[in-house]
Amino acid sequence: MKWLALAILAAIPFALPSQSLVNIAMLTAFSAFLGQCWNIAGGFGGLTSFGHAVFFGTGAYTGAILQTRYGLNPWLGLPAGFLLGAAVGAGIGAASFRAGLRGSYFALVTLAFAEVFRVLSNSTDFTRGGLGINIPLNLSWQNFQFADRRATYAVVLALLVLATAAATWLTRSRFGARLAALRENEDAASALGVDLVQTKTLALALSGGLTAMAGVVYAQTYLYIDPTIAFGSERSVEMLLVAMIGGAGTVWGPLLGAVVLHLVADISRNFITTPGFAPMLYGVVLLLIIALLPQGLAGLWATLRERIRRA
């Protein structure tokens, strides 16, 4: 029942006559996808990353460089981005988890990695430094550039389904159980024989690979990336917020988070014209959710049920 309702909701944008409404749906699904990618490592694995832009940027640059430098078909960017993103995730994971980093130390390391990648992409000719990369405009589906925003939405939706399937798998699989055990108590889980480094590294690699695919889609949609767009901390914060607001470590949290955050942002942008007021309102809503719903929107139901029972 729940699945059917969701499928219908997700299909509505295809019937919308307005490209701008489709675009809002696309951006919402895109945020949800990014949030879900973060959630796989940050929510289910408790690997609170402040630098997921490192994967996003890796994907964006992979897609852009493969086609502008090597003339490869942009669709190949998706698998290539996934592989490179996963490799970067495995690299960062292996290095940090072997060193025993966790919690805020891990968060700081990811932040640093994203910054290092930003500086690197800003200073090497291979990535065209601060100039960024312009992907030539050539609208055709073979070229992974769509005139109709519904096509972009379809791609993003497919990726969102993929990431959500991965999240669902984590709630049901042995691997997911090991990851959750590590999140709840590392020492106890290790004592029971869970391989800490391997499990966490795999989770970060999966999350990184998926996030990189989002970067590929972004580059194909806006056709211009530079180091700040690709590796800027704003992107990391957006992913983290969507998951946290919705409910980290739950399958539906990032979806809820993305819908609510986009509703607030778009409504306030369209109905309030005083400059600066829209971002301010957005901030207030964020503060309220964080203060009143520590478990995110997905935890709201549980919180309410608890209150009713106590009353």
Place this chain on the structure above:
Amino acid sequence: MTTARLTRRTALAAAATLAMPRIGGAQPAMIKLGLIHPVTGALAGAGGRCRMGGQLAIEDINAAGGIKSMGGAKLEALLGDAQGRPEIATQLVDQMAEAGAAGFTGCFASALGLAATQAAAKYNIPFSIDSGIADAITTRGLKNTFRFFPNNTTATNDAMAALDALNKKAGSPAKTAVIVHEDSEFGTNSVKLQAAMLPKIGIEVKAMLPHATPTRDFTNIVLRIKAEKPDIVLISNYENEYVLLARTLVQQRVDLVSTFSISGGGFNLKFAKEAPTVAENMIDFNHWHNPKDPRALAFRKRVETATGFYSWEHPFGYFAVKLLADAWERAGSADKEKSIAALNASTMSDHFMPYGATAFTNGQNSGAHPVALQIQKGDMTVIWPDAFADAQAVFPRPKA
């Protein structure tokens, strides 16, 4: 009888009223024009000034009777805040296109302009770039995109010619340079070209010092400049960093023939008024109006009376709109194809920029040129080219 006659008279009156709008098109259509700028976030100041320029143009055009060839059609502004994010700029283009926008102007920053022009190209709606200097905006083959103002290559070529002319006239006191630039698209783009061209005008580049935006302390960079002992410092960065660097150069008593920037972000009248001793005699190669045109001076006064601050972004926003209006006037229509054809054939000379009549090649106005500016006695003066100069250059500047 009375009733019947009254009825007939009423009916006639009603018919006349209904027929009225159709007779001679007495009710002119509105032309919607999307103005897309970052008016919140880091670029809010400059974006807001471009927007204001655009709004002033709309006000003037409407006050002068609208687009006359379209029966006095009035312009209506659709305002959009791109917040400095390409995704939002694209979203605004979609929304405005659906709201019936016949043209766009924007977007101050090149990254926003690249995203927005390409989104508008999907609808084939003409886009008049107000600011956004990256060559790529007009070189990637978008048929709908036009830039009245200079691009980066022109700006850098002209700047080197200006620096060369100023230097030679003074007996070539500048032989070495250090380049300080911000490290994103804007700064890097200009600096690569500069570094290649400086040796050709007899100036050796001793070092290139990139910095991030934002940077809040320039002591280290200035100490490195001091160690290199250059004759001039070339600067390419945004507003806050420009002012901070200039102030640190004075604080650390760096002895220079001059400073020279290309599109120096902080080089403006506010800087000249707020830090007169720091700003005095600094040279910038930038956009400005023709100071010999009385309309430019009147426009500056009008903006200063309204907001207390005038900069080149105001005329940019203003003439980006005027360019579109001129095309609609000549096309006699706001039809997309006809407007784009009219823009391509544009020879607009009714403006007060130092450009001459417009002539578009692949969407770029080939007659557009920046000028060399110097802050003298707290005011902005044009010192090169001679045709538009309203002051003599102070080069080299007097020793501190």
